[in-house]
Amino acid sequence: MATGRTHRPATRSRGIPEATVARLPLYLRALTALSERSVPTVSSEELATAAGVNSAKLRKDFSYLGSYGTRGVGYDVEYLVYQISRELGLTQDWPVVIVGIGNLGAALANYGGFASRGFRVAALIDADPGMAGKPVAGIPVQHTDELEKIITENGVSIGVIATPAGAAQQVCDRLVAAGITSILNFAPTVLTVPDGVDVRKVDLSIELQILAFHEQRKAGEEVAAPEEAAGAVPPPPVAHRAPSAGPGADSGRQGPDGDVPAVMPA
């Protein structure tokens, strides 16, 4: 079977840029889908399209892994799955604790995608004594009093915070003191951590706000186009016009002080 495999020096992983690391899961997801369809090889262009990444960037990213593909054949799908999984540390099992088992924490606990990617939910922790012992996703919820013990006994290094924002820093501090060195934070607050602790933040409302910005801009462009085609006086910048002529067009798009928000850089 054709491969693009060349074995990388052991030191290479330290030289991989963060932006490349952030794209590796995208390649892995696309490659896993190909693997499930028993596709043996893939070109950089096909894989780039499947991963939603520019193909030159993909080739550069793979060069950090020491993977160059084979001209006219492409990349060996199975080998790349293995190589990227190894680079991301997914060839080992990662026990994870989820703290805050409300709507979101329970949904995360029930999400099958963690286990299939090597993240085993080792424990569910909540401050509500009424929840202690109740199973969620087949795992009994444990009280926060047990937090330190649970982390030590399970050798957990990754913690997920799904508590209200007001509790998140205190939960974070306890997780870190107990030995957690990576935190996935869903609470809408900025966490302060010591050096050596990595925090990733997920905030769907921020993603929606960014989409809202683009929606607003698109609506502004649609209004501008017919006016320009008719030879009208050039319209003022988007931010100073109503984004749409529809009912209630202004209401949802105004800033907190009632002003139309300023145009942000693209």
Ligand SMILES: NC(=O)c1ccc[n+]([C@@H]2O[C@H](COP(=O)([O-])OP(=O)(O)OC[C@H]3O[C@@H](n4cnc5c(N)ncnc54)[C@H](O)[C@@H]3O)[C@@H](O)[C@H]2O)c1
């Ligand atoms: N990042 C996102 O995209 C996203 C999406 C939805 C919700 N959220 C955030 O996730 C968090 C949880 O949302 P929810 O809807 O599940 O809330 P929820 O009220 O349903 O659940 C919160 C849970 O945290 C527990 N809790 C409170 N203080 C705690 C503490 N000190 N230690 C341990 N557990 C504690 C509560 O007992 C409760 O079970 C909120 O901060 C919310 O803003 C983020």
